[in-house]
Amino acid sequence: MNPETGDCRAFGSTVPPEMVGELPDVSALLATPERLRERLATHGHAFLKGVLDEDEVMAARHAVFERLHEVGELRAPSREGIATGTSRRRELASDLGEFWKSVVDLPALRQVTNGPGLGRVMEAVWGEPACGMDYLFLRAGAPGSATGLHYDFPFFTRTTPRMYTVWIPIGPVPVVEGPLMVVEGSRGFDDILEHLRGFDIALDDTRKAEVSHDPVAFALERGCRFLTADFEAGDILVFDMFTLHGSLDNQSPAGRVRLSCDVRYQPASDPLDPRYFGPDPGGTFGGGYGELNGAKPLDEPWHRR
Numbered sequence: 224m225n226p227e228t229g230d231c232r233a234f235g236s237t238v239p240p241e242m243v244g245e246l247p248d249v250s251a252l253l254a255t256p257e258r259l260r261e262r263l264a265t266h267g268h269a270f271l272k273g274v275l276d277e278d279e280v281m282a283a284r285h286a287v288f289e290r291l292h293e294v295g296e297l298r299a300p301s302r303e304g305i306a307t308g309t310s311r312r313r314e315l316a317s318d319l320g321e322f323w324k325s326v327v328d329l330p331a332l333r334q335v336t337n338g339p340g341l342g343r344v345m346e347a348v349w350g351e352p353a354c355g356m357d358y359l360f361l362r363a364g365a366p367g368s369a370t371g372l373h374y375d376f377p378f379f380t381r382t383t384p385r386m387y388t389v390w391i392p393i394g395p396v397p398v399v400e401g402p403l404m405v406v407e408g409s410r411g412f413d414d415i416l417e418h419l420r421g422f423d424i425a426l427d428d429t430r431k432a433e434v435s436h437d438p439v440a441f442a443l444e445r446g447c448r449f450l451t452a453d454f455e456a457g458d459i460l461v462f463d464m465f466t467l468h469g470s471l472d473n474q475s476p477a478g479r480v481r482l483s484c485d486v487r488y489q490p491a492s493d494p495l496d497p498r499y500f501g502p503d504p505g506g507t508f509g510g511g512y513g514e515l516n517g518a519k520p521l522d523e524p525w526h527r528r
């Protein structure tokens with residue numbers, strides 16, 4: 224991790240340095256996929272460095288940033304990804320969901336998220352033909368944005384328990400820009416998991432997916448660490464549905480937007496959840512792309528601390 228990035232924070236609280244650990248790069252295990260599968264079965268996550276084509280990832284980044292520049296959210300040159308602090312998205316795009324769908328469907332982005340490169344990696348991960356969801360969680364996080372701690376199974380396991388999230392930095396996401404972090408040992412948090420098992424977030428409004436809105440207090444109480452990395456273009460983080468995760472705060476001193484996309488991959492032979500597949504997927508709650516945090520104009524960061 225870059226020592227020059229100073230402290231890292233989660234929801235405004237400084238994360239004590241001893242509570243931050245480096246994700247180990249296990250990309251060498253792709254040469255022996257059965258060992259990669261063992262690793263995932265044991266630890267629940269696998270950080271795979273440099274497994275995607277860097278040029279393709281950067282092309283996706285530039286294409287998305289150009290669209291954000293067109294609605295006044297990024298300064299020129301757009302490829303720097305510096306937020307203006309304002310937005311004309313509401314004024315220029317009559318429907319925020321439609322606008323976001325048009326960004327998510329940019330061919331350069333799809334080449335990364337649903338293209339043959341990631342397809343091959345996920346086939347090795349599953350040990351059988353794999354397919355990625357069409358519905359993408361593209362996230363452009365202005366400084367101040369962060370994601371709270373949650374598990375993914377309430378969202379994605381309705382038709383099959385065999386599901387992995389692939390978190391893809393769309394370009395560099397150093398620690399200072401608030402990348403994803405996983406909570407070490409969180410697959411063993413049985414006291415939390417026993418209340419969440421069987422939970423389908425779209426069918427049960429009595430429970431919440433977010434486990435804590437104060438990640439630092441949560442980790443201090445449990446004596447656990449956040450594992451993360453200075454992510455670079457081409458890296459991915461694969462994790463299972465029972466790995467608690469969230470993000471650090473984007474504290475970019477330059478005001479750079481953190482760009483990432485998360486997509487789920489499952490064995491192609493398992494039943495597909497129609498909410499997430501097809502040309503016009505409805506998403507978790509049926510609202511299409513309009514229901515995503517990513518669809519909000521950049522001057523309305525999600526979970527601003």
Ligand SMILES: O=C(O)CCC(=O)C(=O)O
Pocket residue numbers: 362369370375388389390402403468469470483485486
């Ligand atoms: O990128 C983020 O901030 C959160 C991503 C996430 O929750 C996921 O990949 O499941």
